[in-house]
Amino acid sequence: MANAFGACVADLSPRGVPAELLVAPEAIAESGTAEVPILLMALNQSPATQTRWDGAFRFRAGQVTVQADIVWLATRRLIVVQPFAALRSDLQWTLESGDASVRTRDGREIRIVEAGYPLTRAAALPAVPDPRPTVAPAVESVAAILRFRCGSCHNDDGLLTPLDSESLFAWSQHSEGLPLVKPFRPEASVLLHRILPDYPLDGVQQRMPPPWSAVPPMSDEEVRQIEAWILLGAPR
Numbered sequence: 001m002a003n004a005f006g007a008c009v010a011d012l013s014p015r016g017v018p019a020e021l022l023v024a025p026e027a028i029a030e031s032g033t034a035e036v037p038i039l040l041m042a043l044n045q046s047p048a049t050q051t052r053w054d055g056a057f058r059f060r061a062g063q064v065t066v067q068a069d070i071v072w073l074a075t076r077r078l079i080v081v082q083p084f085a086a087l088r089s090d091l092q093w094t095l096e097s098g099d100a101s102v103r104t105r106d107g108r109e110i111r112i113v114e115a116g117y118p119l120t121r122a123a124a125l126p127a128v129p130d131p132r133p134t135v136a137p138a139v140e141s142v143a144a145i146l147r148f149r150c151g152s153c154h155n156d157d158g159l160l161t162p163l164d165s166e167s168l169f170a171w172s173q174h175s176e177g178l179p180l181v182k183p184f185r186p187e188a189s190v191l192l193h194r195i196l197p198d199y200p201l202d203g204v205q206q207r208m209p210p211p212w213s214a215v216p217p218m219s220d221e222e223v224r225q226i227e228a229w230i231l232l233g234a235p236r
Helices: 002-008 118-124 139-150 191-194 222-232
Strands: 020-023 027-029 041-042 057-061 064-073 078-083 096-099 109-112
Touching: 064 222, 118 139, 191 222
Parallel strands: 020 109
Antiparallel strands: 027 041, 041 078, 057 064, 057 096, 064 078, 096 109
């Protein structure tokens, strides 16, 4: 009997978080070329709040490396990777993980599949429209969305600071250590974290507007407009 009960004892020892989340390109943007490919990688885990993508991935051909411009589109859950310079057509290129350590919220390091991704296979990927925005909405349009969706609490009555074209830039630092708006870096802007349903800060944020608000949450298109505005420099 002792052995029978012993077999039912649960193993309560802590289990380590998986060390890596291996990714590979799943599509290529139609606007890319063989020399300047634009590779798209879907990510089903949100990156850590303070992620800096500089140096996360690079292109390599033997001893030759080309650094990558990397954009994280939170609204589409896509990593966009493009070389900063044209890749010589007489070399065999591979997309590989760089020196920077980029992690998900659960602590896993985001890395290209261990052998890298040979770009000679890129032609086999489906070609899709470039998901990156090209035109930034005007700050007045962004402020209008925020007034409509958030104005019941963020208003001139003093309950919370109004979200207008001035106050969006007045808050230089939030309690989370991030600014409300960081031009060109939507993933480092508290504003984007607050309006995405699945992009919490430290795992405790609820989506804004809050559930008790009479105003429904922002539409996907409205969130994408705000992300596009920040990504393209938050022009005033």
